[in-house]
Amino acid sequence: MHLYRQSIILFGIVIPVAIAVGVLSIFFMIKSNMVESFDHKLKSYKTYCTAQNAGWEIEAGVNRQRKHIDRWNQQLSQETASAVTTSLREISDHLPSKELQQTAFERPGGKGGFGSISAQNSSQIRIAFRGTFRTIQRAFLELETRMPRLQLQDLKIDPSTSQSSLLNFQVTYTAWEN
């Protein structure tokens, strides 16, 4: 009696629902793909923002230090022994010569002091002086200020046997090199 019931149900609800579900599925897939793509872009964007902020911060810090770094690089590019010699000559020029007498200059081979445990290149410089306490201290002050790459390895002070007013100084530096 109900000849059309099956057709009505099929065309009336089953096929429309299938079409609706199909269309929704397509939109859902498109949306899902877009969300996935957006998440990827969002991740990249956040990385970009973080990197940009970090970059600005680092750049500001680096810029503040740049002039020092340039100076260090310029100094480190010089050969250690000649740089020390040059600096000592310039220092001794404005200090009393009787109170500052360089008695030895050596370049021990191999690494020593702090350089022995660091992968950074380094060399050793050993210098001996005879002079008064304060003048020699001033010379060290100037030398170490001009050449911050010098790290004191050891220092010995003894009274001079020939001149009672003078002292003997023997100093060994570790010099960092590029």
Next chain:
Amino acid sequence: MLRYTTRATNPAWYQDALELEFQLHIRADGASITTFYHDGKKEQWATGPTLSDEILKDPAKLESFIAEALRYARSNGAKSLGVILHIADEFATTELKPELNNPAALGDIKEAAILNPISILEDSTIIAEQASWRVIPYPAAGSLVIGSTITLSKQYEPLIAALHQTGEKENFPIISHALSAPLVAMMALSHSLTPTPDKPFVAILQYPWFTVLAFFNEHADLRLIRTLQNRGLNRPTGFINALTTTKASLEFIDPDIFIMRLGENVDATLDEDLRSHFNKCRVEIVEQNSIQGIPAWCPEPAISSPSSAVPVATILSHTFAILNDEKWALQNFLPISKDVVEIYPTRSEMRLLKMLRLARVAVFSIAFLCITYFCFGMVDLISRPEWSFQPSQADATQARLSKLTVERQRADHWNNLLEDRSKAWTSMESLARMFPENSGMLVKTYSHAAKPDTTQGNARIGFVKEWKITGYARDEALDYLNTINTKEGISAHFSEIATVTGNNSYRTNLGNRNIVVNIRTQENGSYKYVSPDEASNADESTYPFTFDLTITQRFEATDPMAINVSKNP
């Protein structure tokens, strides 16, 4: 389907014509065809369009007749038209098979009369397609048969088909129902006559072309229906004899005789003749209640139509109860064929169709809302700055960051290596301030060494600075040396040096570092007493004590000044 038909919205398509509010009654009694409109809402009767045999036989004229009826119905605000055909020009009975004489099987027999009449009829020569049969029961106790069948030809089938086709064409429900007029008239007997109690009675229904005799027992239950054709006369030939013999065969003694005149020009002398022949019988003419718009001789339209004014029944019997309640008298003799009916969906299918349309609207609405939601979501995504962001920008920034990071690491590396962790001039300043002039102390030897910690495997390595100082001391310097020999004393000295020189390696309260001091004093073996005024500061023999001072400062690997092990990046 819903768009092209009103079947889903107009329930009249699936109702019976007798239930519809607006009806057209057609009564054909052979002598004439009369039509009446009945507006059930207003309970008004009006004369219908003219209909004749000529119109019935001419399809074009018949179409005009139906169009006029439709126009009238629409002009009266009707949403459907029920056409009730009262067939009063023929009436015949056919006997049932004797083996079907079982009152309990009446329902099945009634159905078989419609679907397979041959199976129930006594006369096996009948051709089913030629006529229409409907069962009428004989409920009276003692009846020899359970009923009979009323037979009508299908002469009005073209009219019914035309009505149906016009209804479909106009998308307007025209529902037809063909009644046997004598059966309808018989229904009215229950409230239009009052038989003598405990007496049987005979109802004589006078139609122009035939006369029907209905015999009721003393309980007013139908026992027999007979019909006699008038054959062009006013009354059937031998009518009195037929009545007499039937009355006698049913053993009715002096029954009441009621005559219903159901034609405009039927024999008006019948009652007088019956009175003269059956002088012991009560013979009466049944007077019909007059209804405005309908002549008294054609009461069937008014009987078959629903009315708010239900007349009071004067006869209470099983026969009249089932004629009314079970609608035995209102059977449709010319229904639409099953093949035509099945072209269109059933009412439940139309309801399903309508319901599914709503469901479909709901589904598509939900789908539309979801799609709109998706679209808004997509537009929202596209409008964000992150969407237009190109990953290559991140790569460039990342590369720039890497470059800056390397540059910073280099700066940090050199910052670490060039830290003022071990300087000669600060050590000398420490020595000078620890042993000031005229302090009663004479330094003999001084050595200082800075060595890295030997622990391997760390990114940063700690280191140790050691000072060894030997010398001479007088009595007044011993307290000072003892002070230096304490943690507080040496820390205070280192803090002073840190403040004076600005060198953080002397700070004892910074990072992770510690300091240990040890002074050993003993008598000077070469000491020679000299008065203080005469004692020379440079003369070692004037100092009663010697001392041996060792200071060890340890920087752990976690100290900020610890040394980077790696090379410049």
